[in-house]
Amino acid sequence: MSDFSIGEAAARTGVKAATIRYYEQIGLVAPPARTEGKQRRYGRDDLSRLNFIRHARALGFELDAIRDLLALSAEPDRPCVDADGIALRRLAEVDGRIAQLTALRAELKRMVEGCGHGRVGDCRVIETLGAPIA
Amino acid sequence: MSDFSIGEAAARTGVKAATIRYYEQIGLVAPPARTEGKQRRYGRDDLSRLNFIRHARALGFELDAIRDLLALSAEPDRPCVDADGIALRRLAEVDGRIAQLTALRAELKRMVEGCGHGRVGDCRVIETLGAPIA
DNA sequence: CTTACAACTTCAAGCCACTAGAGGTTCAAG
DNA sequence: CTTGAACCTCTAGTGGCTTGAAGTTGTAAG
Numbered sequence: 616m617s618d619f620s621i622g623e624a625a626a627r628t629g630v631k632a633a634t635i636r637y638y639e640q641i642g643l644v645a646p647p648a649r650t651e652g653k654q655r656r657y658g659r660d661d662l663s664r665l666n667f668i669r670h671a672r673a674l675g676f677e678l679d680a681i682r683d684l685l686a687l688s689a690e691p692d693r694p695c696v697d698a699d700g701i702a703l704r705r706l707a708e709v710d711g712r713i714a715q716l717t718a719l720r721a722e723l724k725r726m727v728e729g730c731g732h733g734r735v736g737d738c739r740v741i742e743t744l745g746a747p748i749a
Numbered sequence: 750m751s752d753f754s755i756g757e758a759a760a761r762t763g764v765k766a767a768t769i770r771y772y773e774q775i776g777l778v779a780p781p782a783r784t785e786g787k788q789r790r791y792g793r794d795d796l797s798r799l800n801f802i803r804h805a806r807a808l809g810f811e812l813d814a815i816r817d818l819l820a821l822s823a824e825p826d827r828p829c830v831d832a833d834g835i836a837l838r839r840l841a842e843v844d845g846r847i848a849q850l851t852a853l854r855a856e857l858k859r860m861v862e863g864c865g866h867g868r869v870g871d872c873r874v875i876e877t878l879g880a881p882i883a
Numbered sequence: 884c885t886t887a888c889a890a891c892t893t894c895a896a897g898c899c900a901c902t903a904g905a906g907g908t909t910c911a912a913g
Numbered sequence: 914c915t916t917g918a919a920c921c922t923c924t925a926g927t928g929g930c931t932t933g934a935a936g937t938t939g940t941a942a943g
Contacts, residue, residue, distance in 0.1 A: 732828070
């Protein structure tokens with residue numbers, strides 16, 4: 616009844632085998648059952664958990680935040696303020712990062728467009744980098 | 750004539766003393782002159798180089814790219830296609846990252862807004878993360 | 884049943900770009 | 914001359930994995 620090798624688990628969740636072992640090592644996922652020959656065998660619940668982790672990682676949550684989210688998801692009757700808070704903090708981070716990157720983008724664009732494709736001596740790219748930061 | 754301790758260099762360039770030592774260790778900046786007591790002393794050229802590095806780091810260039818840019822800036826007569834190329838690649842990276850973060854942001858926002866602030870069992874945040882990735 | 888070989892196992896080290904800390908030395912002001 | 918801030922070197926730690934070595938297990942074909 617649905618037990619998967621680490622390779623199958625990797626294929627089904629998109630989390631690489633080596634990464635799954637790493638998650639086990641740091642205690643983010645529980646050690647799974649083993650065969651007689653000591654190979655790992657995963658069940659459906661393990662796959663769900665890995666899928667949750669992968670999804671959260673894709674959204675940029677740190678492993679510690681994911682640990683908290685997983686703990687919360689195990690207590691369905693608690694108010695979801697905490698989960699909400701974690702997500703809100705992440706949203707704020709993402710907003711900040713986008714703003715920062717947008718500013719960088721503008722400066723990079725100015726640099727690149729100012730480049731007349733001539734000699735390095737006249738290059739706006741090099742020149743801009745050499746200038747003190749505003 | 751204008752030689753600075755590592756602390757002064759740090760203050761004037763915005764690169765921390767420990768980071769300057771690290772840059773020296775990995776060969777990104779040359780070992781500076783030393784006092785009799787073996788303390789580092791930096792000249793104006795060293796400060797320029799550090800300033801260049803700091804500016805480039807602020808724009809998100811990797812140290813290897815900065816190494817290349819520094820090498821290019823030392824040859825003013827070469828065509829600046831190479832410098833241009835490095836900057837263009839970085840611009841493309843930034844564009845990609847912004848796009849990715851914008852998509853993440855949308856999903857995070859949907860998650861957070863869908864949260865009725867009730868119990869974890871009904872929480873959109875937890876639920877969304879548990880769902881398979883689209 | 885044997886063989887081949889892909890997939891598994893553990894453990895250690897490497898990646899990036901720093902940062903922090905321990906324990907000792909030098910510089911500059913008073 | 915004394916004080917103490919700033920310097921020195923060296924090692925180890927950060928996050929989130931990835932890679933590699935060297936050995937073991939699982940499984941399908943013959």
